[in-house]
Amino acid sequence: MKSKVSAFTLMEITVAMLISAICITICYSAYGLIQSYYIRFEEKNKTSSLVMDLKHVLERDFLKAIHIIRTENGLEVQQDSLNIDYSFQDKQILRQIKSLHTDTFSMPAQKIDFYFEGREAHVADTVDQLNLILQMNKDVQVPVQINKYYSSADLFK
Numbered sequence: 001m002k003s004k005v006s007a008f009t010l011m012e013i014t015v016a017m018l019i020s021a022i023c024i025t026i027c028y029s030a031y032g033l034i035q036s037y038y039i040r041f042e043e044k045n046k047t048s049s050l051v052m053d054l055k056h057v058l059e060r061d062f063l064k065a066i067h068i069i070r071t072e073n074g075l076e077v078q079q080d081s082l083n084i085d086y087s088f089q090d091k092q093i094l095r096q097i098k099s100l101h102t103d104t105f106s107m108p109a110q111k112i113d114f115y116f117e118g119r120e121a122h123v124a125d126t127v128d129q130l131n132l133i134l135q136m137n138k139d140v141q142v143p144v145q146i147n148k149y150y151s152s153a154d155l156f157k
Contacts, residue, residue, distance in 0.1 A: 047107065047136045054105045055144055057095060058086075058130070062148045068127040070114045075127060088112050088132070108135045126155075 008016075062068065067078040074086040074093075087094040088109050095103040114121040115129040130146045 050105055050107055051134055051136060051142050051144075054093060054107075054134070055146070057103070058144070058146045061095075062130075062146050065148060066154055068148055070121045070123055070125050070127050072123055074112075075114070075130070109133065110135050110141060126150075 061077045061079070061084055064079050065077045066080065069076045069078065071085070074088045077084040077086065083098055085094075085096045085098070087096065091106065091108050093105040093107070093109060095105070110133040111131075113131040114125075114127045115131070116126050117128065121127045128148045128150060130144075132144050134142045134144060136142055
């Protein structure tokens, strides 16, 4: 009564474990590679979103403004019932709505130029054009130009 039990040999089990280890290693490497690509994509998307947000609020504030006055640190945007201060600092741009809140855009502005009717605007002068270059990362700079078109009634005030 010899009965033989059917089972895998030790060599077959070793080969199966080797193949499964290779598959697990390939999957783990692919996951790490895709994760690093996604992290880089997310960082680029975050900085470009920050640039778009800043440009959007600047354009909206310039459009709604009655007067835009240059200050020592940046701009004062005067609207109907609201004053908004933009402060251009070394590593960030602050948008402060008095007595409400402050928005911080964490990116440096490399070059900032203020103009009125084609001439450079000095402190306490009216501004109708803002040119600035935003530094997204060490290699990428984004130029931004925002214009304000005053009505003749606004300029007489």
